[in-house]
Amino acid sequence: MNNDYSLMKGNEAIAEGALRAGCRFYAGYPITPQSEILEYMSTHMEERGGVFIQGESEIASMSMIWGAAACGERVMSSSSGPGYDLKQEGISYLASYNLPAVLADVMRYGLGDGEITEGQDSYWEATKGGGHGDSRQIVLTPSSVQECADLTYLAFELADKYNTVAIILSDGAISQMIEKCYLPDAIEHDKDKYDWAITGYKEKDATKVKVTNMDRTIGHEAWNELMRNKFKTIYDNEQRWEEFMVEDAELVLVAYGISARVCKSAVRSARAQGVKLGLIRPITVWPYPDQAFQNMPESVKALVTVEMSISSQMAPDIQMASKFSKPLYGYLSTLYVPKTEELVAYCKSVLAGNENALEVY
Amino acid sequence: MNNDYSLMKGNEAIAEGALRAGCRFYAGYPITPQSEILEYMSTHMEERGGVFIQGESEIASMSMIWGAAACGERVMSSSSGPGYDLKQEGISYLASYNLPAVLADVMRYGLGDGEITEGQDSYWEATKGGGHGDSRQIVLTPSSVQECADLTYLAFELADKYNTVAIILSDGAISQMIEKCYLPDAIEHDKDKYDWAITGYKEKDATKVKVTNMDRTIGHEAWNELMRNKFKTIYDNEQRWEEFMVEDAELVLVAYGISARVCKSAVRSARAQGVKLGLIRPITVWPYPDQAFQNMPESVKALVTVEMSISSQMAPDIQMASKFSKPLYGYLSTLYVPKTEELVAYCKSVLAGNENALEVY
Amino acid sequence: MAIRKKPEMINQQVGWCGGCGHGIVQRLIAECCEELGLVEKTVQVVDIACAYWSIDTLNCDGIAGPHGRCAAVATGIKKVRPEANVYVHAGDGCSYVIGLAETCYTAMRDIPITMIVVNNGTFGMTGGQMNPATTLLGDKTVSSVKGRDEKAAGKPFDMLKILETFDIEYAARGALYDTKHINQTKKMLKKGFENQRDGKGFSIIEILSPCPTNWKMSPVDSMIKLEKENELIFPVRVYKDRGGEK
Amino acid sequence: MAIRKKPEMINQQVGWCGGCGHGIVQRLIAECCEELGLVEKTVQVVDIACAYWSIDTLNCDGIAGPHGRCAAVATGIKKVRPEANVYVHAGDGCSYVIGLAETCYTAMRDIPITMIVVNNGTFGMTGGQMNPATTLLGDKTVSSVKGRDEKAAGKPFDMLKILETFDIEYAARGALYDTKHINQTKKMLKKGFENQRDGKGFSIIEILSPCPTNWKMSPVDSMIKLEKENELIFPVRVYKDRGGEK
């Protein structure tokens, strides 16, 4: 860990975090509000000895990182909204070859063609998407510029550890803001360390090295088992979250990304006003931090999901995690960053019994 | 309703059902196991006065039906697996313009590049996907050739009623099998009946007719409300399912599509063996038929989800619907159509307490 | 001297940056539609890019295509509404990069629409990244800060050379850097709309246009660059005119 | 007479239909790699299409590209492993239809790979639908049962004419309908591999090849059709040979 901070945008922290994690291949296509990731890579990748390609589309970019990942390189792409949709097929392919890769999805406001305002529109797509098939991806949600760097760095480690795709699910607000960031130390990745990677040279031994659809290589039964074990291991070991003043809370807010930042302010403000709020901030949203909801204090009367979305996309996960043990309310602010005091007022209203619980479907 | 049956494949029933529902624009790209839909359309669309285009890709096809839908035409596309992934962006766009359209997604086995075997790999993608944003689609799951025709017909009605995308979520087994099918009567659709549709002529009145991103037209607040109301109305009114011998069941299977067909045989066979199984067969999987799980008989000791997938994709929905009131087990057969007696044996084993409940994440 | 006045089809101020060529293009389109009596039948398909603003300002039916897929959207519209005057107003990123296949296949099908592509050598709306199809070698952009380098990023290519290999009605390139070329460009556009009116095939008109904001140049200097640099690689001329014979 | 024997690089029976050209193509590739001493460095990128079977039969590193994106996958590989001999073996659906943009942009970047496209005029693996790029007018397929009709479905186009407009190393078309043309095709392939070995740019070789199964013809008749009909539209020749000068 570096002792010197940098002032940078969330997007830049993602890019620099990736470079320091040894990422040496990036391909992507511009789209707001993630273009700074691409631009940063275009400016700095070469000086680190890596390859930058501005692809002709999101699909081409995904295919390029697929080829590069198959060669054992640490690879990354990034996109947002409609561009992220187009990466779904590629995610499935990466999953079906058990290849590590990191993607950043910088969310915007939902339903729209050219909407580029802040928002958290793609929770479902990131956590339940990943294209066709049963693929699952680790999804990390930074809520500060520092975390943009740290979680990206972590994403490469996890992708490598589990041979999986790891997604940085950021949002327009977090990715466009500037904060202090202590950058992690740079490491070099050895692309020749794998026995499965494509090399195109055979000095090591005469056997054929071949990356192909795993179910063809090891058979369907083994493949299904491998997948199930992988998902379960990740679920058991990689849940991450932050708790803030939950111990004695009457109402617990649940939020990630930019919304969680507002929630922290709301908790502090409400407590100053004598209202005991708490916050559970999922850092991984897959695996969802079910453990955080296991032993909720008696004091907690209800949960409130705070999201910048039209439908509450996180609500089903909260209900699964909490097993309906507490009523769930929703503060859904769509394209507006939630207002701290409005949120506090809403929470008071919930506690006063003046709000309807969320309908989840 | 026609009194004369036809013997046809599920895919053909989907196509003919669409034509009889007045579909007059189809664009698509070949992919197994849905290509017969495209082929049927290529052969019969013109004779019904409609337009068939074999697009250069799934994305181009989606864009074509988007243009055609904006003109008020009844439109359809279809795909499968990786091809369906590529339609995600287009689904979002259709949703963001409030345009009716019908898509068929004929599922195959998950995680794989060229896997085309039977399977139910895309439940999540169909029910929680739909690209970026908060879009939601009605998802109908035929479990017979008859339903391929009927639900496609219904899909056009619902799409029109709610200005939404409706998805036929079929699978390789249902779509490739031949059964008797009583085709619905053909209707003609009037593409000029809408006041929002692009016409390119202005006889009706001088005002500008314009289909554009709804949030620009009516403002974000109104748009968000409109979306929420639409989702809620659909949720409240369009849940569909079939119950089979649930009244006195000890164990209730939950399954859709081809799996539900096997379950029916399993219920009959088990009952002949003195084991009281029942079946809830969701016909809509969004909205999920939560109502079916509301007043489960006391007799029911547990639920079993039966799916051709690696991870149980439907399990979260079942737990949300049943609110954890019954333990949930899973019989997940991946690329193999479940075997009736194997399933019965598994159910016996569940009842004997020899199986572990499903871990859902 | 005939009276020159903003076409009535344009109903409010344009949303583009000062000195942007998109505004000129929109006016030329409106003039053509008015002069040919096509206003009432016109449907515009704009890209999700800087052309998008035209959806707010032009008084005709319109729809925004997903970024890059305008030609396919227009195909869907033209097939369902063959009487309509359907045109595309899109960027060079949309039409030549992510949407290269859609543009080529619309040409392959010879769909009788009028496609207008604004070649401004960059991805304008997203902040001026390199356009792999049209950014000149050496040009500095936010994604090629040292100037576009052939070895790493290839070099620009002439899409009209590609399109003229298809059996289409018309392909031409105009430019906006002076009034002479603007007038010439208008003639090309008019030809494109006439072809459609007369039931001929696919017409495409590409227009060299400045993006002063992202080029980080004054509008006046941008026009000079267009003439002195971009036109050398992208010559202004008619590439194909089938003349309605097929 | 030199001994002729199945190349060692091929390690089992091919999975293609009887009379399919893919098997010949695979053998020519293997022969070239062996004769040029490139076997140990070779990486194949096959399409999710009939070319896919080569992944099972060829003894070298390999990966299947998502349908249509082989050229982009190969780009990723070549950039990370520049010493490797990276080639694409893909169909005309993959390379010219859904993947048109990827193919063109690989040419634009002049990526030094060898791309081999099997032009069999159809979507073989999915059951023989019309290939909008290569199915001849009038040809009957499961998605054009009355024969391809220009008005509804446009007409086939020569992709090599498009690719020769790019600054690439080599573009040529061969054919498999008789031994003379097979031998000529092998020379083209060899050139493509040599170019890569010598650090020259992008080489593409398209090969006219029969799909008797989907053409619903005997293999022998398929070869006759190739020569008498398909070659008229898709001439066998070298389209571009830059000769390493740039």
Added chain:
Amino acid sequence: MAIAKADINLCKGCRLCVGACPVDAIEPLHEVNKKGYEIIRIDENKCIGCGMCYVMCPDYVFTVE
């Protein structure tokens, strides 16, 4: 004779008209309009009503009548 009029509220200060005018009738000003753009002024005595300003202006500032 027809002569050009400018709706300077629409002007975005690009100055393209200045060079387009064949008789130098358009003068660039430092004065800004409501939107903060530096505007232009037409010298009515010089203007010959040729319409080149109309042809060039991307913001439909000019009417020639």
Added chain:
Amino acid sequence: MAIAKADINLCKGCRLCVGACPVDAIEPLHEVNKKGYEIIRIDENKCIGCGMCYVMCPDYVFTVE
């Protein structure tokens, strides 16, 4: 002299070799191999070892040595 040998187990009955042989040394048979394909037979007396069959066969049936 070199002469062609056929591994008829690999044959898929396409008959392409028959026409490719310049001396009509390859005879198509109705007999099928294990996989059910109608095979061929080389007339060793006619074969001149030219290798055309090897060049044409998509299934690597021939070895010429």
Added chain:
Amino acid sequence: MADIIMAGTGGQGVLTAGKILIDIAAADDKNVSWTSFYSAEMRGGTAACCVVVSEDEIGTPYPDKFDILFAMTEDAYNKYIGDMRDGGKVIVNQSLFSTCEFPKNVEVYGVEASGIANEMGNSRGANLALLGAMIKGTGMMDKKKFGETLDRYFSKKGKASAKNLDCYNKGYEQALKI
């Protein structure tokens, strides 16, 4: 009423035989289902389809066990003989068959189906001959009615030919219990 597995190698018309069977059974007011095992390889290998004919609503169209095995080749027989219900009927194409030790729990009928087809100059008619044998062996439908509907099936497809019915009839007549 019957769970039927029909198998052979690609090109032998097994899938068509299944389609003919359901066509006729459906006309006979039965519920029917036809499923096949599609694979990525276009040609060769085994081809098989599974036909369910039933008075009642059909549950799974993929039964675990079969009442009838229609085997065009010995391979096909070997693949499915283990999945037969007790008392099931097995119909084999003796032209492509060598072994003779049959399990006790089934009844086996044989006919030289390929031989008949070649004889009749209708090389693609072996499947029809075996269908004849199957109707005889199982008695699942009236011979004449089946024959008539068979004729209509081909007429509908525009492929009417007396040879088809001949193959079917010969197959019926020559079928023997073994």
Added chain:
Amino acid sequence: MADIIMAGTGGQGVLTAGKILIDIAAADDKNVSWTSFYSAEMRGGTAACCVVVSEDEIGTPYPDKFDILFAMTEDAYNKYIGDMRDGGKVIVNQSLFSTCEFPKNVEVYGVEASGIANEMGNSRGANLALLGAMIKGTGMMDKKKFGETLDRYFSKKGKASAKNLDCYNKGYEQALKI
């Protein structure tokens, strides 16, 4: 410590002023956040950024209310004056300002920022002059230290120029409470 809103029109350097501010505050060991409101239109319209400077961990970087309003234009002032906390400080560029009735709950400081900039021949320096006024009005940082870090900021960017510091200093000196 302070929630600051900085606003003006595009091209006036408001976003840069915010970046300078956080750069300096960060060097002063504070926590900082900078957020802007990006829009699809590339140029024109209002530009605004919000800066939070705090000793503690920063919660929301989008405060509901502000302690300091840095207004480069009257439009900007009008837009945000309603969101001020009691006792807040408002810094206005009097060069582009007419009205004078200020609310009671805030303290207002003014300077002819654009005027100073033009005077100094540094037309893009109005933002720096207003920054000077802000440091004076709020006393949030030491004048000299701020000035030095400002210098370093421009040096880092390779845009060192004595004029920048001059603008800042002039702004500081000429700022007056109104």
